[in-house]
Amino acid sequence: MKLLKDILYGVSLSAVSGDTNVLVNQIHFDSRKVEMDDVFVAVRGTITDGHEYIQKAVESGAKAIVCEELPELLINGVTYIKVSDCNSALAIMAANFFDNPSKNLKLVGVTGTNGKTTVTTLLYNLFKKAGYKVGLISTIKVMVDDTDHPTSHTTPDVITINTYLSQMNQIGVEFCFMEVSSHGIHQKRAEGLHFAGAIFTNLSHDHLDYHKTFAEYRDTKKRLFDGLPKSAFALVNIDDKNGLVMLQNTKAKKYTYALKSYADYRAQILEKQFNGQLLKLDDNELWSKLIGDFNAYNLLAIYATADILGLEKMETLRLMSELENVDGRFQYYISKDKITAIVDYAHTPDALKNVLVTINALRTGNENVITVVGCGGDRDKSKRPVMGHIASEMSNQAIFTSDNPRTESPEAIIADMEAGVEAQNTKKVLSIENRRQAIRTACKLAMTNDIILVAGKGHETYQETNGVRVDFDDFKEVKEALDSQN
Template identity: 55%
Template sequence: MSILPPTTHSLTDLLTAVTVQAQHGPADVRVSGLTLDSRQAAPELAFFALRGAQTDGHQFIAKAVEQGTAVVVCQELPAELNPATTYVQVPDSAEAMAHMAAAFYDHPSKKLKLVGVTGTNGKTTCATLLHKLFRELGYHVGLLSTVQNQIDEEVIPATHTTPDAIRLNALLAQMVQAGCTHTFMEVSSHAVVQHRVTGLQFAGGIFTNLTHDHLDYHGTFDEYLKAKKGFFDGLRKTAFALTNADDKRGMVMLQNTAARRETYSLRNLATFRARLVENAVHGLHLEIDGRDVQFRLIGVFNAYNLLAVYGAAVLLSEDATEVLTILSGLTSAPGRFEPTVSAKTRVTGIVDYAHTPDALENVLSTIAQIRQPSQQVITVVGCGGNRDAAKRPIMADLAVKGSNRVVLTSDNPRFEDPNDILAQMQAGVPPQEQGKVLTIPDRREAIKTACALAQPGDIVLVAGKGHETYQEIKGVRTSFDDKQVLQEMFDLLGK
């Protein structure tokens, strides 16, 4: 499904919510499209010159003008102005683009109930569970997630956790056009800082947790916290702000929000409370608000995810009993604690997206809670290149502490040397634990080795990439699916 705006818009209408510092050129301009890519610039289009971490869009203004773009939105005017082009100078091009994109697509977020999920871990699981839940409740529902974007069951491939503001508003407009009443989306810290969600009207926001991640981008943990909190600061008083009361930064999220403040917890007093009765290989048994419920999901971290989803659904006026009944039968998102069991030796392979210290610790803790004393845990783990390097030794240390054997390997090295990444991970392995660690840069060989080491009934955890079906090396993505490779190695080794 694609969407084309039925009419063009006047530039004046698109600038209603934008702070304009200066405007040069024709005032009576019609705009039939928006772009931040100068290669796509054309007559009747508005081009946005964004300042990014890698490139500055201001360098491409001349190219956009050469291609006939009607409007240039920028933070700094070029030395030479084309008299046929309208230049709009603003304090922040990304913020202006978000407001103009929302106006261009007729504010689609106001026409459905949009709920954002933010936090370090659990965003994809919560958004996916909400999408599945509300589909089962009989609604037409949109999903915007790391794994994929969906309009009901139609899948639209995802390229970022949160798309740019133009693409995001276009997707929301598609969802409105398709009859969606609800949309659930992940909101990354990058999306908040880069104004991708600016101008959207949310019915609610969910906070999962906050741990060490993305410091390569934000610089400090405080800036990372500030980015997450910024999402809640922007919620309207008609929205709800649902936070994890057991996370030590959970209540910080609510400090300056105008939204209704709601909480969920396994350990403290909260609006929505659960008690963990059992966490076993067959699933979770929780008591939620006085109701006993069995779930198919495994792990304490999923108890929090389920509780957050339940709370959000109730805050969206759904019946609590019906919500729990449906949730009890749902499975998680792809690549989130996803099991594969070998037919012959009953070795259990688990693929998980755990790419942060907290996520890896949660997965290993969950395995420790459900495994039998005789089962050995063999963990395959790496760290992505051109990302937060500070977590690399921590990840290795956690893997060693939670496993009987560890195979350190490549994740997505991107433009870094995999051996440099692995050396930084190895620095986190205590000297007395070196004997149980192998380092194999080739990820396929690493998974093969882990499977070969596994004895009948053991557990092989392959962490870091989860749902991803590629490996990125020096700018090139090649096909690589952890779950598929794991199954191939089971078959090859007769496991």
Template identity: 55%
Template sequence: MKTLQQILYKVRLLSVHGNTNMQVNDIQIDSRKVAAGTVFIAIPGVKVDGHNFINKAIELGAVAIICEIIPTEKNDQITYVQVSNAHEAAAHMAHNFYDEPSGKLKLVGVTGTNGKTTIATLLFKLFSSLGYTCGLISTVQNQIANTIIPSTHTTPDAISLNKLLHKMAEEGCTHVFMECSSHAIHQHRITGLQFAGALFSNITHDHLDYHKTFDEYIRVKKAFFDGLGSTAFAISNLDDKRGPVMLQNTLAKKYFYSLKQLAEFKGKILENALTGLVMMINDKEVHFRLIGEFNAYNLLAVYGAAICLGENSEEILRTLSMLTSAEGRFDYIISNNGIIGIVDYAHTPDALENVLLTIKKLRKGYEQVITIVGCGGERDKTKRPIMAQIACELSDKAIFTSDNPRSEDPEEILKDMMAGLNSAARRKTLSIVNRGEAIKAAVSFANKEDIILLAGKGHEKYQILNGIQENFDDKAVLKEMFELLGK
């Protein structure tokens, strides 16, 4: 058990009122989870301010309050610590409280707009196959060896994250692969962690509802690499024009991967088909089960990280050649009469374009491509007409539908998507609010060897309507419609 003074190590303090030599049983940012002997950290959130719950936390047994604003009326029995940034303080305190777990592991972070889940999942599968006990922290799920823990955020809050890393270290994990979202970087959820390495996939139009400007989004991603130590490695995509920018100020050892330029990890696509990719990677020819140019980049990133972690080149490629991607990433099924259904998480303009361009390269020429796509409610509205345009340009038919409208009116979201289309594009589109009905319509239109792309939700098994989460699985509904309509 640690004292408050010990867990405040590295925290930027503004003032201290009371005793810091007390024993601490727990730390929490959620007042509802406070019990006797807990330190409560009052975090000002986007929707809820933890400062409003200080009295409740004290009633439940909090012995110390960490906050940015000291209450005007203080309890003499309670220690109050004023900090400059409560998010940052929570991260350092969690790392200290849980015995600095990241230092006991080889922790590798993956950031970028698209590809994070695939890269982190492939690294987890690769190193598990190589005989290591590994941890995974991702959008799809968290995992300790063979034990799966459901995931609620791409990157958990700082306390949950350090608690999870502590559990991974206790259970013998040697390597942990983690997605690092821009929200997590900006909100200091990963602050204080010791990373063995970090990877950058790409950066495109996303999360501007949160970051407001694209420049700010880039700056936040870059901050992750700026914070790496000199013993870490940093790997970036040289073919993304912001790839070199990410590593400009890092102290880590720099490496790049590329399909188009000279780089430490160089790839070339020899064949791209529904049976997989054939690639040259650093002069070795390998057949992979993954499909598409975007996965060629993901494989290069994984290969580079494995080399930097000290693994044998031939063993890496042999094992990688047998692996499949993360759930809901270019996940395809074929109906009884040969319709190809592809379920993909593509929910940004760039990701949607990549998937549709991959399909274009795979098609023989005469098949229809029918794309079902929506845009999330309470998220970046500026990408809605762009997503619609891409779907129309690269598909024979486009069906716009709901994709987690949340508390927004789904009809209004579809109107936002349609707003950017010219009359020619509008003629090939259909708007169907109900996602199940949209899938049914697409299957009814499809003939043998046509391709249906079901974009946006991927691995998600739910739909959020009017703030209520309901069960909905794209892949399961697609299979059901194939059977129902005798396709």
């Protein structure tokens, strides 16, 4: 148990009713988890407002309530703390509760529309290969050195983050690489954390259902860099015009990387093949199994970060040559009929375009590109026609299908995608709601040397419809479909 006043250290308090010099057990923002002597923080969410569950938390034994509005009835023996922002208060309290674990390791945050998972995962793999104890907090999973924990959010809640960071402290983890999403920044999930550095990959159309405007989306990302201390580093891609925006107000030491512009770290693509590409980094050549311009940027960000954090350059290049593709990121399979299937998480217009540009740059022109793609339900609707346009324009055949429909009608989502298809491309488009059937149809249409891209879900091993998740793995589905044709 810990003293409430110690947990509240650094929180801006508007009013206090009761005693803060009391021992408390755990912190919760979900009233269903509250037990005797816990603290309940009444966070206002996008769907529910924690203030509606204050009484329930008290009845469950909460010793303290943190809220933005004090309830009319204050119960004797319960301490009520009024704050201006419960999300911010929760972040600081969670860090204090676990003795600020991010201070005891080098935590590096990675933000941007695309590339976050690849950069964080490969940095984790690189530093593991270099002999360090390392942590990873990503879309795919959380790693506490060698221990694997599944995750469901790009940026977990602040209690979960600090729990894992505390576990990392206990086993002597030196570096942790963490994806930091715009949702996570906006909801203050990155507050209370001490970052040793931050990386900006790129910015393109995404999450405008949540942030409403591109400027708001960009400025939310920027807050990660604005909050960095002087002791930290800020590494940005300046081939993206938003890279310099990220650096405008940061106190951190500034570094840049680019393929096209003058920068502190530069790379050049010398050769491209389906099984990898040859890069020139700092006048040294690197053969990497990761292909595409987007992966050249990812690899350059990894190389720069490793250098900034003190790894020896030639050893870094040697270890980078051993790095494999991240699951669901340009993950490919070649069938006995020499049909190439590529599974990629591309779920934004920019990511889909990047993957198709890469595929079209590698093909000879004699093979067909068949793209299977959908868009998620209950998410940014404005990107759907753009995705439909890109898939139909840049493929010989496009099959529109379900992604994770969630609570929306799959037919309506597909119709939104179809609205972006230009007249000359309508004959190239099929719409098949069932994703398994769409993938199997693509495999049946494919001939020797053709390329099938299955985009949108990548590493996900489920499909979500009306709150129900069923097992579904794009890579397994396309592999089984191709193998069954032999």
